[in-house]
Amino acid sequence: MKxxxxxxxxxxxxxxxxxxxxxxxxxxxxxxxxxxxxxIWPLFSxxxxxxxALALAFLFLATALLFPRALGPLNRLWAKLGLVLQKIxxxxxxxxxxxxxxxxxxxxxxxFGKDPMRKKLEPQSKTYWMGRGESEPKxxxxxxxx
Numbered sequence: 001m002k003x004x005x006x007x008x009x010x011x012x013x014x015x016x017x018x019x020x021x022x023x024x025x026x027x028x029x030x031x032x033x034x035x036x037x038x039x040i041w042p043l044f045s046x047x048x049x050x051x052x053a054l055a056l057a058f059l060f061l062a063t064a065l066l067f068p069r070a071l072g073p074l075n076r077l078w079a080k081l082g083l084v085l086q087k088i089x090x091x092x093x094x095x096x097x098x099x100x101x102x103x104x105x106x107x108x109x110x111x112f113g114k115d116p117m118r119k120k121l122e123p124q125s126k127t128y129w130m131g132r133g134e135s136e137p138k139x140x141x142x143x144x145x146x
Contacts, residue, residue, distance in 0.1 A: 019079055027075040028064025032057045 022030075035057035039049050063070055109116070118128075132139075 019083070021075050021079050023068070024071040024075050025064045025068040027078065028060045028068060028071045032061035032064060035060060 021027075035053045038053040039051070039057060041050070043049055060071075122128075
């Protein structure tokens, strides 16, 4: 028997295809800048710089300039970590937005009797068609929209 094909209504979130990485050299530059900033960050609060972070910044910079292929495994590992974080954070952020932003707005709209989409059924109405107002454009002006 033929196996049924799994239907997707939107996009397939489980297959990413080929993962595209940044170049190993730009990866090294980015981390050199990151560790440089990490070095000087304590100076803003009157503390001494982080010398270990400065050593890492020089290491990443030298490797990016002289032998960028050595950063390849770290670059791929970093990209895979990004995918793992995406799978965790995207549903979390969307859930927070939904339950802390959209749900309270919907509850408040219902409490105050607002129906912005005009979904309420009106049995006495003959039609749900909305007439065109005087200030709206004439139909002839919409013939060549694109």
